[in-house]
Amino acid sequence: MTPLQAATRETFWTIGPVGKAAFYWLAAVAILVFLYGVYARFAAYSRGRADPQDRLSELPRRTLAATKTVLSNEKQYDRDLYAGIMHTFVLWGFLVLVVATAILGFDIDVYRPLTGESFWVGDFYLAYQFVVDAFGLLFVVGVGMAMYKRYRNREGRLWGKHTSLEDDAFIWTLFLLGVGGFLVQAVGIVGQPERAGETVSFVGMAMAAGLQWAGLTQAGAEAIYGVVWWHHSLLAFAFIAWIPYAKPFHMISSFANVVASDEKAGARLPNVPADLDQTNAESIEDFTWKELMDGDACTKCGRCTDACPADTVGRPLDPRDVILDLKAYRESVTDDPVVGRSKGAVTDGGVAASATASDGGTVPIVAESGGVIAAESMESCMSCMACMDACPVDIEHLTSFTRMNRQLVDEGAVDTNVQDVFQDVMRTGNTFGESAASRADWTDELEDVEVPDAREQEVEYLWYVGDYPSYDDRNHAVARALARIFDAADVEFGILFDDERNDGNDIRRIGEEFLYLELAGHHVETFEECSFETIVCTDPHSYNTIKNEYPEVDFAAFADDPVMPFDREEPWNPDGETAVKHWTQVVEELVQAGRLGLSGDELEYTVTYHDPCHLGRYNDEYEAPRELIRATGATLHEMPRSHESSFCCGGGGGGLWIDYDEEIKPSEERLREAVEDTAAGDAIEKFVVACPMCTTMFEDGRKTGGFEDDLEIVDVAELLIEALDA
Known part of the structure; x- marks a missing residue:
């Protein structure tokens, strides 16, 4: 047998039978502590409410999709190439090292006792050593990249009030495990001359050469090997046992969170039960098990906060802190040693999260003062879903935020302007407080077009x-522009006149669920009385709620409620048989069919386009408006934050109706981006939108931000009409 064919090594070199027995005993203890911790963590989620969505349906498909998402690291690369590469190195290095350890354990503890021989020799051993060295090196490099990113800028997004020694312990433990494994290998190579030809262990060989250069002899290596080996083994056992009790648990909970994610989360909010005794966010038990798991899945990476437009302009909202504050409070009110601290504990960020307030009462989840979450944080949210889009582990911030908004509405603790809007909608059916009879007065100025x-x-x-x-x-x-476009395309269209009311999308996101139900019920019954093929919406907010949320309403649960203005027990459009589209999708089809006669060279403007949150992130429609802009002949230049990274105008989630005390408005920041950060710079002539709320917000921002001489705000429909007139 040649040296290569006999290549292998002794796993427990110099350890001895007592040491080997101690190793197996400690390994069993570490694994048992780990398994109990994982069980206790997941068992704790059962304290939350049942989730209205079936999170575990089609579990094999969900698991496969989550595995692809996690192993590809595709969400880690979003907006941050460095972090994506770093996390890929760490994840794949860690997984390969775990699998390699499992393979060696199988050979020692199963295959050898059964067969009397080992497969961990020769070519397999050499290939094994090369792969372990290669991925072990990637692991150490990745952890080093993580350490550099964390410590080079202590004001960056990785730092916040919940940053603690736990984060340092996690990253340093990983680093010591990675380097320690190579050190054990290098000392073993120095002490075992028969391994001198093991060149496939290129990292171990390099470190061994360094140790020999530093004066380590064969005898010295044999003398210290046991100390180095035990140090590495004990650290590995401690890490395994520690995983379920601290930040490392995200390695498990994050995967579970992706498995249980709702692909329409945010775009469709959970319904409120008809039970009047139901509470929304009076206690942590009001949150669903998925919402509780969101807290454990959070890695404190800060991507959500980095993407949040409210945080960017200085509003008191930090999406990461909201999720982690809820987690800290949950841990403070449980006596379980696995998932919680003792009652009255202090969170990682140093913020008191005790179960009782100073006056002896229970701490409210959300309140103007003294709550776990400040009411002004929830008022600052624009429901833009930027946080959810940025989150690599599918935390559904908006679901929890809406739950707390509903609690504020239940308590009457909402902004006075918002209360006025609620009253206007209840009284007149619209947020302007205008007569329903005047809803279609805009058609009076249309010439030669009948609506x-x-x-x-x-x-x-x-x-x-x-x-x-x-x-x-x-x-x-x-x-009027859109009416003319429909007329020019010779399509049969019609409106509801005074039977149309507010769609309820933003009313619902502010927390007024029962008013939303009234509006949805009224519209559904009105739709049923009409004969049509497709519902077309001007506003992406309307498009979202009619398409995604009206079919989810459980009308039967409220059919006997005398307050609800509907008498219906069947769901509306549950199978999507009635198409619901945004007008840009419909008109883009008309343009493609040649029904508007555009040649594509009518206009010569230099423009940029703003993706509305409810059309883009909510419903993944990015191309239809852009195709229409190009169809006019205008030259389109993208802003740095576009498509799924678009920056909210500030109007969503009730932002249109609340007066904020802020130095810069979201609309002003967005317009600044258009004229300063876009490649075309001050050559941008028109800022194109496809949402009436965006139009309103940007017209205001254009005035207050001093952009009146820089560009013009136009809707895609207005651009199309100018092209048709040309």
Whole structure:
């Protein structure tokens, strides 16, 4: 047998039978502590409410999809190439080292006792050693990259009030495990001359050469090997046992969180039960098991906060801290030694999270003062879903935020302007407080275009116009432009006139669930009385809630409620048989069919386009508006934050109705980006939008931010009409 064919090594070199027995005993203890911790963590989620969505349906498909997401690290690369590479090195290095250890354990403890021989020899051993060295090196490099990213800038997104010694212990433990493994290998190579030809262990060989250069002899290596080996083994056992009790648990909970994620989370919010005794966020037990698991899945990476427009402009909202504050409070009110601290404990960030307030009462989850979460944090949220899009582990921030908003509404603790909006909608059906009879007055100035009543005749497109195009002077122009486009394309369309009311999308996200139910019920019954093929929405907010949320409403649960203005027990459009589209999707199809006669060279403007949150991130529609812009001949330049990274105008989640005390508005920051950070710079002539709320917010930001001489705010529909007129 040649040396290569006989290549192997003794796993327990110099350890002895007593040491070997101690090793197995400690390994069993570490694994048992680990398994109990994992069990206790997941058992704790059962204290939360049942989730309204079936999170575990099609579990094999979910698991496979989550495995692809996690192993590919695709979400880690989003917006941060460095972090993506770093996490890929750490993840794959760690996984390969774990698998390699399992293979060696199988050979020693199963294969050898059964067969009397080992497969861990020759070519397999040499290939094994090369792979372990290669991925072990990637692991150490990745951890080193993580340490550099963490410590080079202590003001960066990795630092916050919840940053603690736990984070340092985690990253340093990984580093010591990676380097320690190579050190054990190098000392073993120096002490075992028969391994001198083991060149496949290129990292171990290099370190061994360094140790020999430093004066380590064969005898010295044999003398210290046991100390180095035990140091590495004990650290590995301690790490395994520690995983379920601290930050390392995210390695498990993050994967579980991705498995249990809802692909429509945020775009469709969970329904409120008809049970009037139901509470929303009075205690941590009001949150669902998935919402509780969100806290454990959080890695404190700060991507959500980095992407949050409210945080960017200085509003008191840090999405990461909200999730971690809820987690810290949950841990403070449980006596379970696995998942919680003792009652009255202090969070990692030094913020008291005791179960009782100073006056002896229970700490409220959300309140204007003295709560776990400040009410002004929830008021600052724009429901733009940037946090959720940025999160690599599928934490569903908006679901928990809405739960707390509902609690504030239940308590009447919402902004006075918002309360006025609620009253206007209840009284008149719109957020302007205007008469329902005047809803279609914008059609009076249309020349040569008749807008039919969809309640009286069959139409192809039932056009849901929305509040702002119906009542706002600036957006009247958008509504009239779209009516002219439909007319030019010779499509049969109609509107609901005074039977149209506010769609309820933003009303719901502020927390007024029961008013939303009234609006949804009214519209669904109205839709049923009309004859049409497709619902077309001007506003992406309307498009989202009619498409994604109306079909989810459990009308039967409220059918006997005398307050609800509907008498219906069947769900509406549960299978999506009735198409619901944004107008840009419909008109883009008309343009492609040649029904508008555009040649593509009518306009010569240099423009940029703003992706509305409810059209883009909510519903993944990015190309239809861009195709329409290009169809006019305008030259489109993208802003740095575009598509799924688009920066919110500030109008969502009730932002349109609340006056914030802020130095810079989200709309002003976005317009600054358009004229300063876009490649075309000050050559940008028009800032193009596809949302009436965005139009309103940016027209305001254009004035208050001093951009009136820099660019013009136009809707895609207005751009199309100018091209048609040209």
